[in-house]
Amino acid sequence: MNALKDSLVELIRRTSAEIPDDVNRALVTALENEKKGTIAASALKIIEQNIELAKRKSQPICQDTGSVIFYVDCPVGFDQIACEEAAREAVKAATKIGYLRQNSVDSLTGKNDGTNLGPGAPVVHCHQHRSSEISVRLMLKGGGCENVGAQYSLPAEKLHANRDLDGCRKVILDAVLQAQGKGCGPGILGVCIGGDRATGYEYSKQQFLRMLDDRNANPELDALEQDILKTANELGIGPMGFGGKTTLLGVKICAANRVPASFFVSISYMCWAFRRQGVTLGAEGEIEKWLY
Amino acid sequence: MIPLTFPFTEAQVRALKVGDEVSISGIVFTGRDAVHKYLHEGGALPPGVSLRDGIIYHCGPVMMKQPDGTYKCTAAGPTTSIREEPYQWQIIRDFGVRGVIGKGGMGDKTLAACKEHGCVYLHAIGGAAQVLAECVKQVRNVYFAEEFGSPEAIWELEIENFPAVVTIDAHGHSLHKEVLAASQAALAERL
Structure with missing residues (x-):
């Protein structure tokens, strides 16, 4: 289970700090299309610098690391309860390291306990399929x-x-x-x-x-x-x-x-800071390949 | 880029106009939803915090506590400002704020307060948390961390060459109003 948790922490790190290639390509095209010298072009230039800097420093692209939403596709017989537990542990660990902001607030008391865990946080959607493949996709969606x-x-x-x-x-x-x-x-x-x-x-x-x-x-x-x-x-x-x-x-x-x-x-x-990544996992929970 | 350096005087602020790109240096205080509601309801600023001729930054940064007890700012982009629209005008008036940094723009009440009291809205690039964190040279202090939680606390930051665009000036102009009207008209032609 530790391998699974470690894989999910790495998935969170990469999702938070690295823009997927398909989105990056679209942003590069957008910058080419904007008229030089406009504030729109300046904004996109700063966005490009930010993408590069976040990746290099392994730090959040955006400080609002958002709602943490996992989508798990798994074979019949996969232990979904253990997977959800590993996801919670990974979120807690990733928050401590600073891949995620302390971003989860009790809606009644306003209290932020700094763990990013609570009712509805994180969200884990599990979906069974006939294939033997285990894949986990993650979306960090800012407020x-x-x-x-x-x-x-x-x-x-x-x-x-x-x-x-x-x-x-x-x-x-x-x-x-x-x-x-x-x-x-x-x-x-x-x-x-x-x-x-x-x-x-x-x-x-x-x-x-x-x-x-x-x-x-x-x-x-x-x-x-x-x-x-x-x-x-x-x-x-x-x-x-x-x-x-x-x-x-x-x-x-x-x-x-x-x-x-x-x-x-x-x-x-x-937002342009489109944070989503995904991995397929081996039997021990290790990362096999990246999906985006 | 027009340099804008603390303390921000009324003359400095009144000279700016919509579309100007500025580079901000000096002390700023973060404040977002909880802080605005608190001040609106008559709450007092904690000792050590003054917004007079200052800037309030709509931001909930990622802060990492260092072994020596200081904080390192590792992500610090702006949050959406429109949520503070019910409160901002009053805070500009009562606390002598000269600049509001945020993103997404603000409405008519803030626009009017900027004109009347000599304040500008400075639009930072939303999502650019790393570029903007690099501009934070020192985290000088934190207030209300316990009460409001880290993202909602008042952080006292020393910033240098922080890039922003004036989108509401002190002369009653708002880029947000202009773009909304133009895009509304463009859409009407395409329905």
């Missing part, structure tokens, strides 16, 4: 971007959004407009069309596990993703909301069934 997420119930009369894909498009773009620079753009959207209030947000977050440059297998959703990305980048919100060409780096959309009475569109916003 600034979490706060600009939004859930719409269609029809949304004020936005003239009906229960169709055009209505979905309208509310998703409204979420981008409302977010402005507050979620540390350029951002990435994860969207779920359908589901209930809980699963809608849950699935919208899981979209962040996709590679940034992948394409949606569903042609209608793929077209919507491309359209939202293009349109959002024509709005001139730009990095940090300073104005500029890059408002979003990517859009990922899924659909889940709904009951006839409900039609939710749930939108999660991820």
Whole structure:
């Protein structure tokens, strides 16, 4: 079990300190596209320096090390309880070292005991599959971007959004407009069309596990993703909301069934400091390979 | 880059305009949600903390306690400022604040207070915790660490060449309002 805990501490370290390659590539392109000498270009330059510095120093890219969310895919017979225990121990250890900020607050008393452990912290989702592979993906989602997420119930009369894909498009773009620079753009959207209030947000977050440059297998959703990305980048919100060409780096959309009475569109916003990594683990819990 | 050095005078602040890139050096105090609510409700600043002609920084840093009892700042980017919108105007007025560092911008109440009292909103780069931690030369003190927890405490920092952009000036201009209006209009054409 110690090997598993050590692997998870390393997963936390790398997630907190290193931007995944797919996101880094998108940020480099964004910097090339912004007009030289603008404050948008200055912002992206500082972001690039920050990425390099965080990696070199093995220190958090962003001081808000966020909600700690593990996604575990495991074979039948895998000890999920032990895995959750190892995840908690890893979070506690990573906090002591400073890979994570003391970031978990008792919502009733306001007390922060400095361990990052408590009800709902960390979150561990375990999912069984038929394969023998064990994989653990980790997302550290900061509060600034979490706060600009939004859930719409269609029809949304004020936005003239009906229960169709055009209505979905309208509310998703409204979420981008409302977010402005507050979620540390350029951002990435994860969207779920359908589901209930809980699963809608849950699935919208899981979209962040996709590679940034992948394409949606569903042609209608793929077209919507491309359209939202293009349109959002024509709005001139730009990095940090300073104005500029890059408002979003990517859009990922899924659909889940709904009951006839409900039609939710749930939108999660991820900041440019997109912290997600993943590993596959060997039988003893050792890291076999990195997933992003 | 326009250098901005502590103590921050009204004249220095009034000379700035939206879009100016500044480089800040001197003493700043962090303060975020808990501190703003506390001051708004009539709480007093602890002895040793003065915001007069000073800067309040919306930041919850990562601080590592060293064996000798001092602190090392290992991550220190800005947090979202709009949450302090209900309180900020009053703190600018009552405590003589000349600059607010944060990210994401603030609203009309803060804009009006900046104009009336001579204060600016200085937008740091959200998420750039390492670049900005490098600008923290010394952690001079901490207040309310026990009461509010480390991220919400008041940290007294000595910073050097800390980069930021003026996005709300003391003349009633806000980059956030401009970008919101322009993006709203651009979106209306595309629906």
